[in-house]
Amino acid sequence: xxxxxQNSPSLSVQEGRISILNCDYTNxxxxxxLWYKKYPAEGPTFLISISSIKDKNEDGRFTVFLNKSAKxxxxxxxxxxxxxxxxxxxxxxxxxxxxxxLVFGKGTRLSVIA
Amino acid sequence: DGGITQSPKYLFRKEGQNxxxxxxxxxxxxxxxxxxxxxxxxxxxxxxxxxVNDFQKGDIAEGYSVSxxxxxxxxxxxxxxxxxxxxxxxxxxxxxxxxxxLFFGEGSRLTVL
Numbered sequence: 001x002x003x004x005x006q007n008s009p010s011l012s013v014q015e016g017r018i019s020i021l022n023c024d025y026t027n028x029x030x031x032x033x034l035w036y037k038k039y040p041a042e043g044p045t046f047l048i049s050i051s052s053i054k055d056k057n058e059d060g061r062f063t064v065f066l067n068k069s070a071k072x073x074x075x076x077x078x079x080x081x082x083x084x085x086x087x088x089x090x091x092x093x094x095x096x097x098x099x100x101x102l103v104f105g106k107g108t109r110l111s112v113i114a
Numbered sequence: 115d116g117g118i119t120q121s122p123k124y125l126f127r128k129e130g131q132n133x134x135x136x137x138x139x140x141x142x143x144x145x146x147x148x149x150x151x152x153x154x155x156x157x158x159x160x161x162x163x164x165x166v167n168d169f170q171k172g173d174i175a176e177g178y179s180v181s182x183x184x185x186x187x188x189x190x191x192x193x194x195x196x197x198x199x200x201x202x203x204x205x206x207x208x209x210x211x212x213x214x215x216l217f218f219g220e221g222s223r224l225t226v227l
Contacts, residue, residue, distance in 0.1 A: 006156075009154065034215065036216075036218075041202075041220075041221065041223070042220055042221065043118075043120075043204055043206075043218030043219050043220050043221050044157070044204070044216075044218050045218070046215050046216070046217075049215070089156065089157060091216075101147060101159055101162050101172070102216060104149075104156050104157040104158075105156055106154065106155060106156035107156050107157075
């Protein structure tokens with residue numbers, strides 16, 4: 001059973017507009033969440049993270065929002081740029097539940113159209 | 115430069131052959147991981163190691179084997195028992211096991227002919 005779900009396999013957004021990528025999780029023990037960005041034939045790179053003690057974390061054009069009661073997080077990219085076109089993976093962990101590895105969602109492919 | 119090096123980047127193999135993918139890191143990280151990426155499947159954990167001479171199975175370990183004889187190295191062997199070995203393989207490391215941010219290599223694409 002998937003513990004981290006990214007229900008939208010793909011998303012298309014016009015350049016300059018906001019991109020919103022969603023992620024849901026089922027394990028209430030998760031308390032640390034990360035977003036990774038991946039270009040074809042390359043390894044994923046870390047983008048932004050959020051701890052469960054916060055509900056928002058911002059880094060430049062990227063903001064992650066966490067709604068613990070809904071077990072939902074989202075990544076906002078504004079303004080979107082063509083270089084943002086990539087696959088975005090949501091990941092979660094439970095640091096206080098032993099050293100279990102990150103659990104990844106299946107990813108959302110973002111296409112930013114010029 | 116510090117980082118994770120995977121080799122080879124592209125590899126072709128005949129059915130029934132074993133193949134070993136190399137992963138080396140010079141980040142002095144304790145934990146290392148192998149993931150497999152297939153279209154629409156995301157990143158699935160094959161094996162991970164939190165310390166030298168110890169490793170654990172991930173979600174899809176069948177048909178794979180690993181070793182962790184040195185802190186810097188975590189090679190993955192894709193055996194002939196792996197039924198669908200054609201995939202993109204990613205190695206990663208983290209400072210400690212569990213919640214730490216993962217640093218990924220560039221990946222190795224294995225194609226079975």
